[in-house]
């Protein structure tokens with residue numbers, strides 16, 4: 260047991276946690292927040308406005324030792340632990356009612372080593388901070404597409420974004436982690452050390468401990484890239500999707516082209532008469548010479564009618580926050596997702612008919628194209644086995660009023676059910692609260708069994724269970 264625990268366990272006899280709080284406050288360098296304290300409400304707030312949970316106490320940690328002491332305190336007082344990285348997960352697992360929330364959001368340091376193209380990122384960082392620090396050297400870590408998403412949850416579930424077709428998933432670029440495990444120990448895991456743990460944290464979520472530092476391989480992508488959305492008419496969505504699904508699969512891995520069905524935001528390159536109307540956005544990123552990228556995008560512009568074109572060479576950090584405004588904190592969200600076997604004609608028909616009835620102007624249907632470098636990696640080498648997926652179907656169901664909950668959630672459930680025949684598994688980070696059987700669908704049986712073995716070894720009492728849980732038995 261690490262030495263800092265010994266001091267703490269002297270207090271073990273105090274069963275009532277409230278009596279122990281003054282001692283706990285002295286033990287950690289961060290802050291302990293109780294209901295009513297300044298900052299308590301800000302800290303417990305998460306991205307999905309559907310959740311309003313109130314932890315008994317919040318440990319806002321500043322370093323790994325704080326995290327360890329918080330874990331030990333929670334165990335001793337039988338407080339359920341919730342861990343907040345970026346607080347972005349739509350399932351709302353970063354916060355609990357009546358337990359201890361371990362808030363990592365003050366742990367935001369990023370250290371880049373341009374010589375080895377690596378970055379050490381603290382567990383509470385947001386993606387924007389990683390982009391900012393790595394871009395100072397023209398580098399980037401393959402990760403997600405919204406700058407206010409947390410690195411913690413995103414990485415532990417897998418992580419993908421605009422450059423993963425070329426450079427792999429976020430976990431494929433993970434070199435090591437520093438973690439606090441269920442007994443409060445500080446543990447390093449990599450391909451050489453604690454290999455079972457390192458395997459499990461690459462896809463198995465927060466089930467095995469709290470990651471205080473991630474070490475990533477970065478890629479040299481430069482600071483400006485040819486990116487953009489081309490905008491098509493929604494009336495042509497079915498026909499366009501039939502073309503799109505073939506065209507994007509033929510693209511070199513330097514080109515990533517996705518598709519979004521939504522109401523047009525009031526962007527300058529979209530004619531005013533389309534603002535607020537259903538459209539098809541075709542955002543893309545090209546890792547190469549802009550002239551070559553332009554040629555590859557031209558057939559998309561030429562297919563049917565193009566009603567708007569926002570393409571151009573942009574700073575990478577600007578592109579990485581281009582979607583932020585469409586998914587701000589606080590709205591009500593019920594996200595559902597599938598990996599798709601293919602965008603077959605029948606699947607396209609179902610998608611376009613549900614998309615024609617999006618339940619709110621903030622809701623959208625998001626269809627990333629996945630295959631590339633991630634698909635070449637052995638599906639058993641990490642705990643992210645569903646790697647041979649051409650497309651993901653994400654139902655980003657968002658709305659603002661409680662009164663719309665039932666209507667919007669029903670739309671998502673019915674859409675999700677109707678597309679189930681075309682699905683093959685799911686990405687664990689896109690699950691809502693959908694029950695244990697559904698969590699298993701994020702894994703294959705072989706990977707699940709192995710995750711359970713690792714869980715038994717590192718967290719046999721299921722201390723870390725506010726997550727898409729992998730129970731030890």
Ligand SMILES: Cc1cc2nc3c(=O)[nH]c(=O)nc-3n(C[C@H](O)[C@H](O)[C@H](O)COP(=O)(O)OP(=O)(O)OC[C@H]3O[C@@H](n4cnc5c(N)ncnc54)[C@H](O)[C@@H]3O)c2cc1C
Nearest residue numbers: 344345346347348382403404409411412413418419465470
């Ligand atoms: C708007 C939006 C955009 C998104 N875009 C992408 C995308 O482009 N690509 C992609 O792959 N995913 C994307 N996601 C999904 C995203 O990966 C998950 O929501 C992820 O869980 C967010 O991580 P977080 O740290 O912000 O979340 P949190 O809610 O803080 O945490 C999620 C889970 O991870 C655990 N956790 C968080 N940090 C740690 C840590 N350091 N150690 C141990 N456990 C931890 C938490 O306990 C919780 O169970 C997006 C989500 C949203 C809402």
